[in-house]
Every structure is written in C-alpha cells, then in structure tokens.
Amino acid sequence: MGRLAADVTGGREIRATLDALRTAGSEAAYLAVDITDQAATTAALAPHRDRVTGLVHGAGVLADQLIAHKKASEIERVFAPKLAGLRSVLAALPAERLRHVVLFSSVAGFFGNQGQSDYAMANEVLNTWAASARRMLPGARVTSLNWGAWDSGMVSPQIKAVFEERGIPLIQAPEGARLFAGQFAPERAADTVTVLGPTTPLSSRERPAPTSVATVRRSLTELAGTLLVTDHRIDSVPVLPAAVAIGWALGAVEHAEGRRAVRLRDFSVHKGIVFDGTGPDECRVVMTPADGEVTVAVRSVTKDGTVRPHYAATVLAGPAPAPAAPLTGLPAPGGGADAAGLYEDGTLFHGPALRGLRRVLADEEARLVLECEPVATDAGPADASWYAAGPADLLLQAALVWVRRFRSAAGLPLAVGGVELHAPLTSPGTFLVVVEPVRRDGPDSRLTVTACAPDGRVLARFTDVSVVSAPQLAAKFTG
Template sequence: MVAEVEADGQEAAVTALRDTLLLAGSVQPLLERSAADGGRAAFLTVTRLDGRMGMTGAAGVERAVLGGVPGLVKTLAIEAPSLLCRAVDLDPDLPADRCAELLLAEAHDACAGTVQVGLAADGARRTLDLAETPGDLPGEPGAPEPGPQDLLVVTGGARGVTAACAVGLARAHRPGLLLLGRTELADEPGWAEGVPESGLRAAAAAELKRTGHKPTPREVGRIARDLAGQREIRRTLAELEEAGARAEYAAVDITDPEAVARVLAPYADRVTGVVHGAGVLADTLITAKRGEDVDRVLHTKLTGLRHVLEALPAGRLRHLLLFSSVAGFFGNRGQSDYAMANEALNQLACALRRETPRARITSVNWGAWAGGMVTPELERMFAERGVPLIPLEEGVRYFTEQFGAEHGGDTVCVVGPVTPLSAPEPAGFPAGGVELHRSLEPLAGDPVLADHAIGGHPVLPATAALGAVLNAVHQVLPGTPVGRVTGFAVHKGLVLDDDRPAGLRLAVRPACTPGAWDVAIHDSEGRPRYRARAVAGAPAPAPALADLPAPGTGRPVTAYTDGTLFHGPRLRGLTEVLDDGQRLVLACRLPERPIADGAWQAPGYSPVQTDLLLQAVLVWARLHRGQAVLPSAIGEVLRHAELPGGQTFLVVVDGVAETAGGIRCTVTACTPQGRVLLECRGVEAVHAPGLEAKFRPTSG
C-alpha cells in the first residue's frame, strides 16, 4: 500500500493527516492477513517536502504540516510489527519515473526497521537521528533572552506541566504572561468554599440534591473537575505574581479563530512570544480511531497554533517554543494522531525558523513527565521497561534553559529518554485481537451460583466476570502472568434465569500500553456486560498492614441472616467481625469451590474467595450507611498472592468515600500477620431503590 499525502494550505494539510490515519486503520487488517500468509506486506507514505524529511523548512509553513505523516508510520510499525512501514519524503525536483523506481526500492528494502527516509534529487538517501549539538537546520542563533519588556502567550499554560514551566520561566526571566486555557474562571460557589478537593464530589452531589437536581455521576464529576481546575488556575496565577511576573488568564477555545482573535486583540501589539503547550489525547489503536477524535487531537495542536499566530502581527514574534513529544519522534502505541500532530510541530518549527531566522523558534520533543499525563499504571510500565520519566523540577529547568543564549540555535530537540515509549507487540499475537466464546449452559444449576441469588434470581458474581477476564488472557497468552487488572466495570449484570443469553463473547485486544490487553465481554446478543484491562507483570510489593486485631477476638458475623447479605451457604465465608469502625476488619474462612467448568477462574485466582472482599463492602455499607449496595466497578486489582481456600485470612475495608450513588473504597485481603494477598482499589458500590427487599435472609 502506497499513500501519497499532498495538500495546499495548512487546513487542507490537517485534513490530509486525518484521512491518511483513517486509511491506515482500514487497510491494516488486510495487510496483516497478507503478511500472515508469508508475503511481504508494506504501508508506505509519500510526501514531497524537500527530500530531507522537512527538516530544511524549504516546503514552507503552508505545507510543513504534512511532515506529521511519519508520526503515523512510526506508530503503525509499533502496532503492526509484521508490516514494513516507511515514510518516504521525496525531493520535489525528482521526476515521476525516478520517484517510482525509488519507491519500489524502498518497498523491497531488506532493512525493514527503517521507518523514515528522505530521498534527494542528487541521489542522497537520508535517515533521521539524534545528535548532541544542533545540525544543519535552518536559521541562526535566536533572539535575546526574554525579559520584563516581553509578553508571552502560553496556550494550555494555566494547569499541569505547562503551568509549572510558566512559573519557572517567570522566576528566571520575569516576562509578562498571558495564559490561555479552556476552563472558564468564575467565583467559587459558597457551598464549595473550604471544601478540600477530595470532598468536592460529595459536596457537589449534596448541592444538586438540595437544589432539586439529580446527582448523576457524570454531572457530579463535571462540577468537581471544573472547580478543581479553577482552583489550579488561581494557584498558578498566584505563583506567577509571587515570582514577579505580570500574569493574566483568558478562557478560550483555540480551535475557534474568531474567539482567539477577540481574546488576543487587546494584547496583540505587545506580544513578543508564544509558548504552545495545549494538547489533548484520545488514545486508541489505529484500527479503532474515529475521525472526530483524530480531528480533536490534530486541531488542538495544529489549527490552534495557527489561530494564535494569525491573531498576532507578523514580524513581532521573537520567541516561539512548541511543546512537541517523543511520541511523534519515535511513535507511540495508541497515539498515532498525537504522534502526527507533534511531528508536524517539528516541521512547522523548521519552516518558521527559515522564514524568521532571527527569532528563537524551537520544537521540544518532551519525554514523559512524572506527574504529567502519566498515570500510576503508565509510570510502573515505564519503570519496568527502564524508560526514565522527567522529574517536574528537572523538566522545568530544561524548559527555562531553552530560552538561554546557548540554546538559541535549537530548532528541533529531544528532552528525556532517547528510546521509544512503547515497543511492538510480541510476535504471534494478532493486532486485531482474539475473540473467545463462553457457553452459559454449564452455569445453569451450578450449586455455587444458586447461592448467589438476588431476589430469587441467580446472578453471576462480579468476581466470576473478573475471573473470565483473567482466564481469557491465560487462554490467549499462556504463561503470561497478569498481576494487575484495571478499569473493571459491570455494564449490565448477568442474571442466570430462563431468559439468559446463550453465551458470552470475550474480545481480547492489545491495549494502548505495552504488556496490557483490553478485554470486553458482550453477550451473544451483542449487549456489553463487563470490561477490564489486564496488565502483565507483578505489582509493586505492598507494605504489610499493621495494628490488625487477631482472629478469635471479635464477634460472629450475622450479616448472612439479618438481611445485610444475600449469599447462600456455599459462599458464606465471613466468620468474624474484628473491627466495625470506619476501618472494617473481618476474618474469613471458606473451602475452595470452583464455579462450573473452571472458565471463570485462572491460575492463582479464585472468584469464590475473592467474592468475600466484595461481601465485606456490602457489610460496611449496611453498618455505616444503612443501605444495601452492589459492586459496579473496581479501579484496580493487585494480585500479590493466592487467597488460601480453607484457611483463615482477613479482609479490611477502608478509605471509604461517598459517591453520587453509593460509596468508593479500598478492600484488602491479608494474612492474620498483615501480609497483603490481594488489593482491590477504587471499588465502587451503588444503591438502588428496593434493593434491601431483595437481600432477604436465606435459609441454611
């Protein structure tokens, strides 16, 4: 497959990037099938910028955005390692017949690992690499360092990493700063004053109830996020003023040209620089990308920058620093659109430097920042792969140094690890994933499930669905240890009555992060039931729990007979209440009992034993809220050791917080001595009207 990418003008170039990505997603499965049959399958893109991958800037600003195409190709090489993936940039002076010869040679190149080449009219073939000092790039040492006489516009600069960089710049050079962001800044409502950020969700839910509105999780989350964002903006402005800089904030959508022009109009004649840090993510594999999500990623980075620059007088700009990413320089799984956008920023920097050689214009390809968009899950994954993260203070120092005289000649640079953030999927696993089928027939009449009946109807335990996730990964990738599961959610519980579906479909697909697999479970009629992400590798060791009461010092559990729990005899493993304060501690002991044919468990994992952790959540809710609840989600499951069937262990419920519909908490299983066996973090349990009546005591 050869895709020529051409466009006139920046707007058309952004559209061309989007269309090329969607094309790649549509042909990738076909090419992979061809490769699986033993032939060479290739995906080549062709641009005609300068024959040097756009690095001379000769293509001009209007066409430089096309230089983002290699970001897609590098990412495709990671997501589809069976394909030859290559981005070829041809010199515009090459004749058509010579171009055809060169492309055929690239498609048959024995060195399949090269993903980006430039072919010049003089016969030179170039690839891209890193050097310690600036190479032969356009321009000359840039403008003087910024100072109090300068006014810099900072997009995305009021929150997060970019805000920290703005504060560092203020401390080092004290320029005026105009921060642009999407969050509207308003006076904080009285009900939120003095409430810590950890309590905003509960306070928002209470306020919605007080004013007669339904506190849905979506609305509660939106209000809490907005308030937290506004607080962060105010903190940033206060830090900037404390650093001695004149700072203002304006809320604007930089993808709206009229809004940008209106906001910048009062400042335009004073602006001497721009720091472009705005960006959004919409991570998913190339084959699953949606056009609207790709547009959002590309337009924020590329169209947003164009709108800001067009709103400022030509010729005044002395400083332009673009926040690019190693995701573009190396490619990154799940971030093909983000990689394209950041690669395009690199080419724009080259073209703009060529047009305005005396300005300081730099595109910084940042590695992953600790505490930036990196979640704890990603942080652990990077640590396992030996990829260092950029500490916040160190990154801010790098940022401020870019405005120093010694970096005036930098046009494109990489700060952080000089290795890709992700690696290709292990050979043999189809990029499109694998689908397994589970019959529900073996569950009919299963004695364990008969003891998991709500309102007289057997229901598949959430822990059995979690077991199906682990079992599916074990079947598809035998020998792969899954120590963590994240994002487990119950879309719709499975009632095992006469109207049950015939079976379940379990789709196992590689996730955006290496060493992780997304598992989506639908019933045979196509309705979503459960989902989760399984992550390979052992979790970080957990410290032992302290100050635990000893088994034999508490009181017997009555929850199975007083309407707190609905579980029948085969699932009644909670034996003793050792502490019923805000931290609930229960002793457990239950013989191991497999469910049906074993398809609901995995090596080292028992859904029956794990169900005791969720039973403990129901006990806490009845003790402290007087409510019956059911588990709906688990943020993270950490598997340290197998739960011991037939032996005593403890279950601890703590860290409980109220949510709009119930509670969120952490549940830990440990030995009586405190050694952690299993952790369930972010367990969400919800209340529904009439649930108490269905939790009636059962005999036995």
Template sequence: MAAECYRGHRSAFLAGDTELARALATRLAADGWTVHHGELPPELDLAIWFADETGGVEAALREALLLAGRVQDRLRAAASVGRAAFLTVTRLDGQLGLAGTADIDRAVLGGLPGLVKTLALEAPEVFCRAVDLEPALDDARGAELLLAELSDVDGKHQQIGHRVDGTRCTIALRDTPDPALPGILGVPEPGPDDLLLVTGGARGITAACAVGLARRYRCGLVLLGRTQPADEPSWAEGVATEQLRAAAATWLRAKGEKPVPRQVAAMERELVGAREIRETLRAITEAGGRAEYVTVDITDPEATKVALRPYRDRVTGLVHGAGLLADGLITAKQAADVDRVLAVKIAGLRNVRTVVPAEQLRHVLLFSSVAGLFGNVGQSDYAMANEALNRVACSLRARRPATRITAVNWGAWAGGMVTPELARMFAERGVPLLEVPEGVRYFVEQFAAERGADTVCMVGPSTPLSGPPPAEMRLSTASLASDPVIAQHAIGGAPVLPLTAAIGLALSAVRGFTAGRVTDVAVRKGLVFDGSHPAELRIAVTPGETGQLVDIRDDRDRPRYTMTVAGPGDQPLPALAVPSGESTPAQCYQDGTLFHGPAFRGIREVHDDGARLLLGCRLPAGEFAGGACQVPGYDPVLADVLLQAVLVWARQQKQVAVLPVAVAEIDLRTPLPADEPFLVEVCGDDDASGRLVCTVTAYGPDGRALCRFRGVEAVAVPGLAEKFQATQPVPGGKNGDG
C-alpha cells in the same frame, strides 16, 4: 463445558493407527459423532493426532504439523457456530515428557505442545490441547480422559498430562527447580581439563557464549559449524566488512565478468562467515581458553562421526546451540522446510550425542527457546524442535544423574536471529530483548555448581514472542446456569453471576496471567440466570496502552463486563495493625444484609473498631463452574468475600442495600488462603458526587496485605433490600457451611 459446546452434527478426524485411537473412535461414535480416518471430510469439528508408538519421531512431528495446516480452515469455519478442537495425543509419562521416564528418542514427541501452542495463536478460535497419557493407562480409560478434555470448560491450559494414579498435570513457570523433575545439586564446574563440543558455536550468539565460557572456566572448545572458513582472497584483504560487497563486484568486473547480485551476496556471506569464525577463535584464545573449528553438517550422521573421531575420547561436554528458522504460518508450511528445522535441533543433537560415549559427558547444555514454551506465530516447527529438546533433557538427566544436563529456554536476544526489523516489531509488542552481555553472563552461570538442579529453565523476560490474539473466546452459559455454587448467589430467586467470577473469566482469557492488577472494571449489564439469559458469552482480548483490554459480551453483542488486565503494581501495599480488641459473631447472613448461600459465607466475625469496618473471614475452597473462572492464585468465591464486605459496610454506614458496579483497581499480590483465617478491611473513599465508593483490602493474620480492591463503586437499587431480606438461611446452617 459439556458436549453442547459442539454443533449438532459433529464430525471428527482421527489420525494415527493406535488402539487408543480406535477406543476413542468407538466412544465418539456412541456419542453421535461421525468419525473419519484417511480422507478429510469437507466439514470438521475435531481433529486429533495420535503419535504412533513405533514410528519415527521427527516424521511424526512433521506430519502432525502438516495435518494442523490441512484442517485449520475447516476448524475455524466450525468454530463460528460451536467449539472446534485440535488435539495431539502422546503416551510418554503422563507428565508431558518432563518426568524423564520416556525413552530418549521417544521423548522428542514431547515437542508436540509447541505446535499446539502456536496453532492456538494462529487460529485462536480453535480449542487447542496437547494431551499426554501415562503408558500404564489402559485404552478405555485413556479414551474416557480424552473425552473429558474435549469438553473441558477451561480453555486456558493447552498442555495436560494424566497419570495412572489419577493425577491431572499441566505446566507452569516457577522460581525454583521443580523437585518432581529430574535434577541434582553440586555438579562440578568445567575446568581447564574439560573439552566441550559447541554446535553452531563459531558465529552469532552461541559464539559469544563460547567466549564467555572460555573466559570463566578456561576450558577447551571444539566449535562445529557448516561454514568452510576459506583463506581470504587478496582482493578482500584489508577491506572493511561493510565494503566487501562493492569490492567483490569490482573484482568480478576486473575479470571481465558481470556482477550478479546473488553471486556477489554469496561471496560476501562466505567471507563474513569466515571472518567471524577466525574472530571467535582469536577471542577464545585471548580469553584463556583453547579452541578449534571443525566444518561439519551435524544433520549427517556419518559425516558427524568422521569429523568428531579425533576428539571422541577427550570430549567431556556438549553445548548444542545450532538452530535454523524457516518462518511461515502453519497453513503455508512445506514438509521440506519443517524437516530442515527439526533436523538441526533434534537429529543434530542425536548425531553428536551418539558419537561421544555417554559416560564421558559431565556437562550438556541445550539451547531451547521461549518460542517453544509459549508458541510463536510463524514458528510452529521451531517451537516443536525446542520443546522436544526440553523433553530430551529430562530423559537424559534421568539416565545420567551425575551429568549436568540443562535445556535453557532463551528469550529473544538482541542480535543473533533477531534482525533490526524483528527488534522493532518486538519493541512495538512490548517484548523485551535479552542484551548479549547479560545473556552470556546467564549462560556462564548455568555451569556453576549451584545451577546443577536446573533441567529445564527459562532465561530472560517471561514474555511470549507473539502478542495475545485479538480473537474471541466463546463460553456456553449452560454450565454456568446449572452450576450449584452459582445457584447459591441468587437475588430474588434468580442466580446472578458474581462480579468476581466475571473477573475470573477475564483473567482466564488473558494468556499467561499469574499475578498482577485488573483496572477499570465495569458491570455493563450483569448476567442473571432467569431463563432469558444469553446462550453464550464472547470474551475478546486486545492489547491496550496499560494492559490487555477484556470485553465480555453476549451472543447479541451486548456488552456485559469490561476491564483491563495489567501487570503487577510497583508499590508495596501497606500492612494492617492487627486488632487486639474483641470481636462478635457476624450476623450478616441471617439479618438480610447479605443474600449469599453457604458456599459463599466467609464472613465469620466483626471486630469492634469504630474507625473502620474490619471483618474476620474464613472459607473453604470448592469447585466453581468447572474452573472456567479460576486461574492460579485467584479464586472467585474467596474474592467474593471482599465484595460482600462492601455490602456490609453500606448497610452499616448508609443503611442501604447495594450491589457493586465498578472497581477502579484490583491489586492481586498473594492468593487468598482457602480454609484459613484472613482479615478484610473496608474504608470509605471521599467522593464529591455522593457515590458510594470504598476500598477493600484482605490481610493475612499477621497483617500482611494479600490483595486490594480500590475504588469499589456500589449503587442502591429500589427493592433490593426486600430481595436480600427474602433470602432464607439454610436450616441449621452457619457461616462458612457448605
């Protein structure tokens, strides 16, 4: 997407006094932007936060969040007439702080993507992106890269890194540790001689994990918390927890005092906290471990130093489980609340880590959260804090390669900070909860020797805590209309958006899609670039009973394409008996059966099998529409080969020229191979209404199914055969050229 995606009179606000900010301001001004510093203008199309390379890191996170709150309404207003964008810019390592080369304290700035991803959920109209540039990139090149990100057509990636060697990076989940991240194998497990500090470890989820750790490894534990476990008063002895509030009120009345609800609740809270601490200590002892409890506010560096002095020389490990929530939308966030949330996670870790000599630590496990990985509505500060821990883990590991250092991004637990009300909300959204016994088992396993390579990992369902936004994603059609590959998908001289490209747009709009199914695909009115095409497409995603409903409309609200993006299929696709007979070169691009230009010509040969149509295919990968229609594992040009096979089948079976108008189900299992051979099979489906319906399946050379288009419906259009026939082959071109 080019600069046309922004409105004509463009206004930018740049926050941060850096040379890079000044270089970008110069480039923006040269491109016709009005650039502001200090005072926010009444109208705004772009806001960029540049992380100061010398200032305090927690303050930088807070100020970035507060800026996002101040500019959000202005950006949302601008988004109604064009693109509006919010960017954060850091200079960590060009890999968003995950390479581990950033200074440990500066790595905290890697928490900014947590803000960006949350803003994208709370203000889905706004183009949101966190960009990290390798420090070795000069400012002129950095400004050039930022301009490119501002006009990127692909809005699905919210975290981008640029390295000095030209590599552009983003972040994705994978099943095994990324070898590019710092990590080692074979870290010894903790044992009876180890002593681990556990922040937030005397109550709740972290306490359950501490008990599991003691049961498995018999290690010593020092639990740190803010609650002072006072002795139980006589009036509370033997009173069940659920009756404490009533007992407290009775005791106050007996003293002649009026029970004030707030006072009674505080008394109950103090007693329950003390009981939970004593119960945790008892459970650890019964499990075979040793435990002490220390009252300390870890956000206070001096108090932390004093409290840990007796244990300093014996500590060999740290579990940082402390956390705090102060939920609220970005526009309502107050500086004090943000500071409290960041302090527990970030300053708390720093203060504890500063006390213990680094060379003593053999085990460091940090509690992070999927709230940071995906962002979460109402938890922008918490998301930043957890993303910061992920980056700190990488920087620590790079400096202490013999130490087990892992940031575990937990899904939502059934318990802990998840109240019954939150649990019901998660159930309504389809967010699974991690049961406590299962989570404790995963926690304990993280200390096993074979998990030593895990530096940043996720445990639990890979489901964002916030549902996908029901807002629209807008896409200018200018970049599509001028795309040279789409120009090779022309009927009667007019380029036509391939149906597989429309499917790719839908997949791009569904947050976090990696593999699965697309059902109920329907072409309402195809997109023909003949000069009368709409200037903009609007892609709306809403939750449905079976998946995410995607409705693609034009700027006059006319439906163009609809479909549902669903989860993976639960049944294996049948394999293919690989043909052993002879094949003949395909002539479908030369004889008028197909209209496609060289970039689409993937059908190479026809296998002689009378019972079915079986095609040998191969097509090189290529750039298509700036990546707007692509997601990992799905290439719309390669996928188009399957729909081309439908046209070949219709010509052979019915002697008609057709176009696909609907697909009952697309099952995407394994990416189609670029520039490698694969097979495509077309089988007719019985249809009593006389419609042309078939199923198309792609297979690897070994017969393993890669993907299937089931229930493809095609229609014959008067005059279509003549338009196909009129398509002239490129002189000297062959199948697959281009």
C-alpha cells in the same frame, strides 16, 4: 579478577552480617569448610555440636548445560554440596537435639528447568529426603523450601534479564527473608515441601501476546448449575457474581498470553447476567490488545443478533506489581463478633456455599476488618492461576457489609478501579479482609478492600470499589 573481587565482596558481607548480629545481642561464628568432606565438617562443628538445635542447609552450585552436553564431573559438582553436604552435616550433629531442619531446595526441582537437569534432580532428592526425615526425626520440624529465583545470589544480571523477559518476578531479599522467617510460625509446622516463588515452570516459553482481537466463548448453560451461581441469588433469581467476570478477564488474558495475569483496572458492570431462563446460552469474552494492555469486553448476542455488553475491564500485561507493604495494627483472628447474621439480616444475599465471612474483628468506619475462610468454587477453570472467584467474592461481600453498617443501606458493586494480586487467592486457611473508605460522600461509596494473611501480608487488593446503594435492595436480599 572477577572471582577475586567476588571473594573480597563476600568477605565484607560476612563481616558486616556478623557485626550486625553482635550489635543485636546475638552470638555468631562463621566457619569455612568444605561440607562435602565428612572429616573436615565433623572437626569444624565439634566445638558447637552440643548446642546446635537447628540446621538450615542452603549450599548449592550451578553448572547449567543441556543434558546432551553434560559431563559427569559437572553433575558430580552440582550433586556434591546439596546431597553429600547434607549427609556430612547431619552426621556431625546429634540428631536427637535437632528441632528444625530447613532445606533450601528450588522450583527447578519441583517443576524442572531447561539446562538444569542435575540441579533439578539434586533439589528433588532434598524434597524426597524431607518427607522421609519427618519419620526419622520425629522431634524436629523438617521442611524443604522450593525457592523461586532471588534477585541476588546465584541470579546473575544475565539470568535476571531472562526472567524479566519471561515475566517471572524475582524474589526480593526482604520478601525472601520474611517468607523464610514465616516458615517457623506454628501454622507452618505441617509444611514438608513448599513452593515459595513462581508457581509456573521457570523454563516455560511465553506464547506471543495476541496482536489482534481474540474471542473466548463461555458457556452460561454449564455455569448455571454451579454453586457459584445458584447460591448467588438476588430476589430469588441467580445472578452471575462480578467476581466471576473479573476472573474471566484475568484468565482469558493469562491463557492467551501464557503469562500470569495479576493486574486489572477499570472493571465495570454494564448489565449483569441473570439466570432466569430468558438469557443467552453463552457469552463472549473479547480481548483487544493495545500498548501492553488488553481491553476485555464480556458480551452476549441475542437471537435477533443484538449485542449486549455485560462487563468490561483492562488487563495489564508485564511483571507483577511491587510487593505491597504489610498491613499493621490488625486484630487477631478469633475475636470480635460472629458474622453469620450478615447473611440473614439483609446485609448479604449469598447462599451457604458462598458464606465465607466468619467474624467481624474490627467494626469502625475507617477500617472494617473481617475474618474469612475461603469458599469452594466449582467454576474456576476459567480463572487466572492466582485468582479464584469464590474467595475473591468475599472481598466484594466485605464492601457490602461496610455500606450496610455505615450507610445503613444495601448495595451492589458496580465497578472496581483496580485489582492487584500479590499472592495466590487459592491458598487454604483463614485470611482477613480489610475495608477502608476512599470517599464518604456522593451517591455511591468508594472503598479499598484488601485481603491479607493474619500477619498482615497482602494477598490481593481491590481499589476504588464502587458500591451503589438502593433502598429496595434490602428486601430483594432477603427474598
């Protein structure tokens, strides 16, 4: 009965999709054929073969079972639509006309997944085929998309519950459609195998969340010689970037709990860590769990046993935040004015390794937009998987630029109300940083700072960034 209901529902969805396409002015045909049958596939595509310039291969069947209990017939059933199906469709189409070949692979093939050895192998074959097809089909863009689990399709309510228990976010249909369409953009032309979704194995077991206080030690001696510190000087003295402390908080909780940390609130600077030769050799990241959150305190201990607080934050456990609405009305990269002078005129104090602000694209108090390039960071092992202190520091730099431009003062970030990571900040390529004021009066400036792709897709957002201004800082920034 369930299969019959699914067939009826599927038929209705197909008719609704075809009607929507026709209403939008497109011509569409739906052909039902067993693509593992070469002759039937060739016959079905024969009337259309000379018009086809793109192929999206999304067929797939699941037969999850531990490998010890797998039957040959189940393996063949999983392999057939993925591999024999692709071979049948390609044989039925003129290769010289193809301009796009997009394969729906899976993160199960990229990382593996418990109970899906055959499904993982089939998808990894698609990945390997895509790499070789780049040479066989020089006129086509060939990409194998390794999808994470969608909140639809093959993901049953039971499987969805397992993912939620593991803290693995599902791809929502609108987001998946946007990611798919984005693969046809010019800047994605070089993608051959790309992961869209979770960047950790689906079957990795979560470590139980700590139930008592845990402490991680961070060596300041080893950190002192890194570019992240040596190029972060105020009045010629190296100072630990606040972005590093945020990364410590996220990273410590992620590594302790075994789940991605992407949300943080109430970050504050009590006393920054200065590398002037008089400080401690290490600091301690102390995690205190309570009510689904982990309070993180970064402290050091002097030789006489005095505890000095440096930074504090609260990391929120659980699934990732809901996808943020993309920003609209953004200027195109490459315009505006060169931002190099910001590092010379006392606005910013950062050395060459941290100078990632490239252009000022929009210079208005209500919305400052900067074009950025990720800066290399050599202090990242302590960071969370979606967080890198170097690129994150550019968001705080942008806040200082806003304060200098619209408050005519140099400033330093002393607090961040919230951090949300919606995509890896570690990806290469140009991105934009948008600064918008929350409060425009008082002794400090409160800002929302958003990192986004050029198309407006939100990568990360720092909310309620508090920047305190002081007249004497301008001289120290150029010192």
